Amino acid sequence: MTAKVSVEDVERVAELAHLELAPGETSGMLRDLNAILDYVAELNELNTEGVAPLAQVSELLDEAGQDSADKGVLRPDLPLASLDRATVLAQAPETDQAFFKVPKVIER
Amino acid sequence: MSSEAKAVESYLEKPKTLAELRAGIEAGTTKAADLAARYYDRIAQVNPRLNVYLSLTRERALEQAARVDDWAAKGDPLPALAGIPVSIKDVLVMRGAPATAGSRILEGYRPPYDATVVAKLESAGAVLLGKLNCDEFAMGSSNENSAYGPVRNPVDTERVPGGSSGGSAAAVAANMAVATLGSDTGGSIRQPASFCGVVGVLPTYGRVSRYGLIAFASSLDRVGPLAGNVRDAATLLGAIAGHDPKDATSSLAPVPDYAVESDRPVEGLRIGVPAEYFAEGLDPEVRAAIGRGIAALESAGCTVKPVSLPHTKYAVPVYYLIATAEASANLARFDGVRYGYRSPDSETLSAMYSHSRDEGFGAEVKRRILLGTYALSAGYYDAYYRKAQQVRRLLAEEYLLAFGEVDAIVTPTAPVPAFKLGEKTGDPLAMYLADIYTVTASLAGICGVNVPSGTTSSGLPVGMQVLARHLNEGTAFRVARAVEAAEL
Numbered sequence: 001m002t003a004k005v006s007v008e009d010v011e012r013v014a015e016l017a018h019l020e021l022a023p024g025e026t027s028g029m030l031r032d033l034n035a036i037l038d039y040v041a042e043l044n045e046l047n048t049e050g051v052a053p054l055a056q057v058s059e060l061l062d063e064a065g066q067d068s069a070d071k072g073v074l075r076p077d078l079p080l081a082s083l084d085r086a087t088v089l090a091q092a093p094e095t096d097q098a099f100f101k102v103p104k105v106i107e108r
Numbered sequence: 109m110s111s112e113a114k115a116v117e118s119y120l121e122k123p124k125t126l127a128e129l130r131a132g133i134e135a136g137t138t139k140a141a142d143l144a145a146r147y148y149d150r151i152a153q154v155n156p157r158l159n160v161y162l163s164l165t166r167e168r169a170l171e172q173a174a175r176v177d178d179w180a181a182k183g184d185p186l187p188a189l190a191g192i193p194v195s196i197k198d199v200l201v202m203r204g205a206p207a208t209a210g211s212r213i214l215e216g217y218r219p220p221y222d223a224t225v226v227a228k229l230e231s232a233g234a235v236l237l238g239k240l241n242c243d244e245f246a247m248g249s250s251n252e253n254s255a256y257g258p259v260r261n262p263v264d265t266e267r268v269p270g271g272s273s274g275g276s277a278a279a280v281a282a283n284m285a286v287a288t289l290g291s292d293t294g295g296s297i298r299q300p301a302s303f304c305g306v307v308g309v310l311p312t313y314g315r316v317s318r319y320g321l322i323a324f325a326s327s328l329d330r331v332g333p334l335a336g337n338v339r340d341a342a343t344l345l346g347a348i349a350g351h352d353p354k355d356a357t358s359s360l361a362p363v364p365d366y367a368v369e370s371d372r373p374v375e376g377l378r379i380g381v382p383a384e385y386f387a388e389g390l391d392p393e394v395r396a397a398i399g400r401g402i403a404a405l406e407s408a409g410c411t412v413k414p415v416s417l418p419h420t421k422y423a424v425p426v427y428y429l430i431a432t433a434e435a436s437a438n439l440a441r442f443d444g445v446r447y448g449y450r451s452p453d454s455e456t457l458s459a460m461y462s463h464s465r466d467e468g469f470g471a472e473v474k475r476r477i478l479l480g481t482y483a484l485s486a487g488y489y490d491a492y493y494r495k496a497q498q499v500r501r502l503l504a505e506e507y508l509l510a511f512g513e514v515d516a517i518v519t520p521t522a523p524v525p526a527f528k529l530g531e532k533t534g535d536p537l538a539m540y541l542a543d544i545y546t547v548t549a550s551l552a553g554i555c556g557v558n559v560p561s562g563t564t565s566s567g568l569p570v571g572m573q574v575l576a577r578h579l580n581e582g583t584a585f586r587v588a589r590a591v592e593a594a595e596l
Contacts, residue, residue: 005482009482010478013478013481013482013485014478016481016485017436017440017465017477017478017481018440018443018458018461018462018465019462019465019466019469019474019477019478020462020463020465020466021466021474025471025474028471029474029475029478032475032536032537033475033478033479033482035536035537036428036479036536036537036540037482039424039425039537040425040428040429040492040496042421042422042425043422043425043426043495043496043499044495046419046422046499046502048495048498048499048502051498051499051501051502052498052501053494053497053498053500053501054497054498054500054501054504055327055497056313056326056327056357056553057313057314057327057504057552057553057578058313058314058357060504060508060552060553060578061312061314061359061553061578061579075353075356083220083221087220088220088446090220091217091218091219091220091446091447091448092445092446092447093444093445093447093448093449093450094450100445100446102445102457102460103454103455103456103457103459103460104455104456104457105456105457
């Protein structure tokens with residue numbers, strides 16, 4: 001966790017996230033990410049061995065004994081009506097009435 | 109207060125409460141249509157200086173107002189919010205109305221459906237006036253990250269209203285709506301409520317449906333009300349809370365009458381005060397104002413005792429790792445294919461994605477996507493994301509332990525009063541620390557209320573955060589009522 005981010009790291013992460021950064025922008029992001037990562041490094045002071053990760057809090061509501069009805073909250077998996085195609089396509093930047101249109105996918 | 113700041117005092121006339129307005133509509137002395145028209149006049153007058161509203165939904169509002177006036181004329185029983193002008197943060201969708209999330213990337217988007225909270229507000233009779241400015245994708249603590257310009261604080265227009273629900277808080281403070289909805293991921297309702305001197309509610313995670321809320325960090329995002337007083341906020345929460353089959357994380361627990369719960373006296377309640385929230389970095393005037401709030405609770409018959417939340421100092425790092433990781437995944441959907449902004453003239457699909465996202469997202473959103481992608485990337489996942497989730501459990505468990513000893517915990521909502529526009533924009537980390545007292549409750553999923561607890565010597569509002577255990581909003585409202593009643 002002491003590893004600092006390099007320009008190459010920022011560029012790699014930007015590519016993973018489909019973000020394009022201008023050269024000036026990269027240096028600013030590099031500075032900010034390093035400052036933030038330095039700051040979050042204080043989590044290393046804590047020994048968390050054996051602590052189960054908590055991804056979301058529904059289980060705590062059960063533990064608190066206040067929401068036991070929430071167990072099995074998922075609805076039955078049944079096909080239901082959704083938005084119709086024309087309504088959805090009306091929001092798209094480009095369509096052929098049946099599908100979304102995008103620039104070419106495979107570069108020759 | 110400076111003479112410039114005094115110039116905005118005229119915005120702050122004392123508005124009527126929700127109950128007073130509703131009684132007028134029921135008695136026929138106020139028409140919902142006239143009330144809506146008066147609010148639209150006020151918005152037209154004040155918005156150019158404050159930049160609170162991004163769009164108005166006038167046609168739909170006036171139709172709803174006419175419907176309410178029909179009910180009242182026929183003597184039908186009126187629902188809880190009949191004719192009440194309410195506005196919503198622009199991260200919630202309304203069919204056919206712009207939904208920008210404060211971002212350029214959603215330019216032109218007209219959602220084809222209503223958020224569950226929108227449908228619930230309207231079935232409770234509320235008249236939805238329009239959509240409120242906010243930080244882009246709810247990422248920010250000052251409203252300066254909006255692609256549509258910052259909101260100004262009605263108390264002092266040189267200062268920020270807080271964020272990210274800055275428009276939601278400022279609209280209530282400037283009486284541009286009777287009440288509003290905001291969203292709170294790490295403090296985004298409570299902190300602006302504190303900066304603008306209004307009441308803001310963080311409901312328990314799962315208490316209010318997130319269907320139709322544009323997602324930021326799904327394990328943390330909540331929708332909640334802001335209002336001019338505690339009872340109005342409680343009434344609003346009652347109208348929007350409850351199970352929704354369209355949100356798998358929404359709670360099945362029954363919804364109590366929060367307004368009635370808020371009426372109950374506080375005598376005998378045990379109030380915890382965590383020393384960790386009164387340490388270095390707390391503005392002395394904020395400390396003093398919160399001290400007066402705590403004294404008021406003692407006078408009202410509460411028992412005040414110290415509690416310990418020793419992991420508090422780790423909450424901001426945990427929050428910024430988890431929230432950005434979730435955001436990096438949630439914001440992957442904005443790709444120029446299905447809705448919103450597409451960069452023109454890209455040769456390939458991959459170039460179209462990155463050009464659209466580069467041109468559509470602002471700097472803070474990019475910063476958080478990068479941080480979140482980094483924290484989730486191969487080789488760093490365990491060190492950052494998993495570690496943060498482990499500490500999240502420690503933070504949540506220490507709250508549950510504390511709530512074994514006390515009914516509510518009170519803290520300052522923010523370490524400082526509203527700061528000046530531009531004061532923190534150059535330093536992202538300094539801006540993140542504005543959330544230092546609010547992120548723990550977000551991570552733990554518990555509920556809370558910001559209630560005004562007096563002002564600084566220069567007249568800036570100070571907010572007290574009242575926290576209660578999961579699904580105990582009623583207790584938080586009771587305590588907040590007692591602070592409000594002290595008229596600090």
